[in-house]
Amino acid sequence: MINNLAREIYEIAHLTGTFTLRSGQVSNEYFDKYLFESNPIVLAKVAEELVPLIPNGIEVLAGLEMGGIPIATAxxxxxxxxxxxxxKRAKEYGTCKLAEGTSIEGKRICIIEDVxxxxGQVILSTNDLRAAGAIVxxxxxxIERNPEGRRMLEEIGLKVHSxxxxEELIDAGKSRR
Structure with a gap:
């Protein structure tokens, strides 16, 4: 089941063509995570597989803008x-909240991110959430794209559950060819 899901995600989100990356580099491959996040069938399967990764005692699932929000909702x-x-930063009008939805203050939360x-953004958001009184x-x-990201998150006391x-998505995608 999990290998089938990996293959499905890869097939939906892996694009070929000419793409300018955030770094400015040009690539002939691109991974568009929003394509699997916007697919209700795949998103439901992802959520089903993520449930066992939720640590005991978590009171709030905190989806990060923007890709973590559909994952957290599902x-x-x-x-x-x-x-x-x-x-990414508290809004400057209305309630001026950093986190919308259920209250986070004093609660044990788990950050939810797509990739x-x-x-970097997880670190910034963790610091903001902790400053707002959340236990993170x-x-x-x-998807864990780079081991460096895990190392950086562990340095600020986060346990990473991916x-x-x-590489597993790439291998699953290639195994079908």
Whole structure:
């Protein structure tokens, strides 16, 4: 089942063509994570496989803007754990909240992210959430793209729970060819 899901994600999200990457480099391959996140059947399967990765005692699933939000929503539906939606920075109007949805203050939360590469946004959001009174010790991601990201997250006291390493998706995609 898990190998089939890896293959499905790869087939949906792996694109070929000419793409300019965030780094400015040009690549003939691109992995568009939003393609699997927007597919309700695949997203439900992902959430089902992520439920066992949720550590005991988690009170809130904190989906990071933007890719972590659909994952956190689907995971909340499967686990019955409330979700919060974490902005990259607190909005400057209305409630001025960093995290929308359920309250995070004093609660043990698990950050939910779609892909972890360097861990940069997870680190920033973890610091913001901790400053807002949340207890943050865990992060769940669908895809761990680079081991450096895990190392950086572990350095700030986070335990990383990933469903797939990028190599596993690539191997699953190639095994079908």
């Amino acid at each position: 995971l909340s539906l499967k686990s019955n754990i409330p979700a919060a939606f974490v902005r 972890v590469t360097t861990g 010790e865990d992060v769940i991601c669908v 469903l797939f390493k990028m």
